[in-house]
Amino acid sequence: MRRRLINSTLAVVLVVIAVFGVSLVIVETRTISSSAQESVDSEAVRLVSIVESRLVGGEPVNPGILLQQSGAKRYALIEIPGRAPIEIGERPEGSVIRGSADGKRGEKATVEEPRSSVTREVGRTLLIIGAVALLAVIAAVLLAVRQANRLASPLTDLAETAERLGSGDPRPRHRRYGVPELDRVADVLDASAERIARMLTAERRLAADASHQLRTPLTALSMRLEEISETDDPATVKEEAHIALTQVERLTDVVQRLLTNSRDPxxxxxxxxxxxxxxxxxxxxxxxxxxxxxxxxxxxxxxxxxxxxxxxxxxxxxxxxxxxxxxxxxxxxxxxxxxxxxxxxxxxxxxxxxxxxxxxxxxxxxxxxxxxxxxxxxxxxxxxxxxxxxxxxxxxxxxxxxxxxxxxxxxxxxxxxxxxxxxxx
CATH class of the missing domain: 3.30.565.10 (Histidine kinase-like ATPase, C-terminal domain)
Known part of the structure; x- marks a missing residue:
């Protein structure tokens, strides 16, 4: 039973983790990708804004100044009409996330970020989700073991109580387990034990009373029968037989009285x-x-x-x-x-x-x-x-x-x- 409870609890937890975990992974992956795209677009807009403000003020525009003012950490390509393109940072290889923004004077900023950074972020998120799921499984197993012990131990105890009743030991145990259904079974077993104990006591009492109460009438009847066996006088035999019959009636009355008192004194x-x-x-x-x-x-x-x-x-x-x-x-x-x-x-x-x-x-x-x-x-x-x-x-x-x-x-x-x-x- 313990194994069944643990397996069933673990199965439920795994199903819940699978359903919600996959959904969470999908949602987090999309969220990270969207956030990376928004960050690239935002940086492109910021670069275009810086370039525009410097052009309006007649200030020079070069990679050092743009890098200093924008704090860019990604590769960026700024195109200004009539000027050579300006590059900031190293251009990533392979798959990239690209964002661009256009200015009012025809300038354009393009920002690129390698998709591998998004993949690493998704991996870290998956690792966290996996760790949480593992902790949930461990907690579920511990909880299942505890719950299984809480339910299985009382059932084992109740089975032992029933076995004791069947083997002739009617002493009530008066144990309760904090589970209403199990406590109800324990109440019934204790009540049965007390009832069986009363029945056994009544039977032993009846046997003892019968042994004591029947001893005297049987002794008297035996004495009368001995008198009959030792005499040849018909009158004596008749008298003793009449007395013996009286003793038999008394014996019958004693038995009836004992049975009546055993049911209701x-x-x-x-x-x-x-x-x-x-x-x-x-x-x-x-x-x-x-x-x-x-x-x-x-x-x-x-x-x-x-x-x-x-x-x-x-x-x-x-x-x-x-x-x-x-x-x-x-x-x-x-x-x-x-x-x-x-x-x-x-x-x-x-x-x-x-x-x-x-x-x-x-x-x-x-x-x-x-x-x-x-x-x-x-x-x-x-x-x-x-x-x-x-x-x-x-x-x-x-x-x-x-x-x-x-x-x-x-x-x-x-x-x-x-x-x-x-x-x-």
Whole structure:
């Protein structure tokens, strides 16, 4: 591309020089020739005038006096009636430029100049024009090289950026080149890089969240299948199979929830549900794991509450908190339900060392973990809670108290009266 730009620019300059240079040479040649002819004619007129003035005054006319008074530098022939011709200077040989003038008394002056002087003047002019043209060509080449570099280097840079995007490196370069068209391409590439980076981040986040969130349901399902494989009691098999089917439904809900959040983390399908059922189900699901670890999981607090949210998402949030207590906490884990204002609150606490002071404000950030874990569980739990219009907070660091706040379904007084048993009098 650089060569094409240089060649095209140079071709344009050469054409311009050829057109205007030839025209200038023709014009200058004619101008020099005309000027030489006018100079010869003017000198002839001047000689005739000098001769006339001397003849009128009765003064002598000779070559020395004429040469002194006229300052002639060319060959001149003065003819006076009744006198011998007078010559000034050397008569040129070859082609000459001749000029003549006649006086009132019959005198005549003829001035000649060799045409070679005009040719030398034309040659000097051509030399100057050629030098200017050469300088113009050199300047054009330098300008073409600079312009080619200015255009080709950004294009090479943009090609490298596109190649980096194709190879999986979506970092925007934020380079601009001062050329509107190229800057527009750079803007589009940077926007594409940022969009690809967001897509890759979302995909990695989805993969990490799926790996973390599916681990618990799959483990529970595996435990149920092991129970089925080790027992011959049809009643136990039926019971465990029913629980396994429940686990499969939960697993399906988890997958659907992850896919929904990956597209739009704010798209929740909140409904009114029985909070006690979700808490009870989580305690039953995690009790075997706590029993194996020699620990206990209990619940307390207000019962009969109905919250607004997505049951599957609330179950995942509680599962993340319970698992966090199992991995990082100690002693008995307690789930306590309470009411504050128009919100239902589920608190999860244990008797462990709690959250380190330096992690308290960042505990819900991704990759933040007090031990060798992924640091994803609490971040995902907070995202799920916020998607349902709730929130997840760390109320106390030592001992740790995590609280899930959900909107509470408040029944009207008419509904309460309809559900109250009749008063016996």
């Amino acid at each position: 704010r798209t929740g399908s909140a409904i009114a549900f029985d909070l006690d059922e979700v808490v009870k189900q989580q305690i039953e699901e995690w009790r075997p794991a706590y029993r194996s670890a020699g620990r206990a999981i209990v619940r307390s607090g207000k019962v009969g509450m109905r919250a607004v949210g997505t049951p599957g998402a609330v179950a995942q949030v509680l599962a993340a908190l319970i698992e966090n207590s199992l991995m990082h906490g100690g002693g008995t884990v307690a789930l306590r339900t309470r009411v504050t204002g128009n919100q239902a609150v589920v608190e999860v606490t244990d008797e462990g060392p709690g959250v380190p002071p330096d992690l308290g404000a960042r505990i819900f950030e991704r990759t933040i973990s007090g031990r060798n874990s992924t640091g994803i569980g609490l971040a995902v739990a907070r995202d799920l809670a916020e998607a349902d219009g709730g929130r997840l907070e760390l109320l106390q660091q030592q001992p740790p108290v995590f609280a899930l706040f959900l909107s509470r379904e408040v029944r009207s007084r008419k509904d309460k009266t309809a559900h109250e048993p009749p008063t016996v009098r």
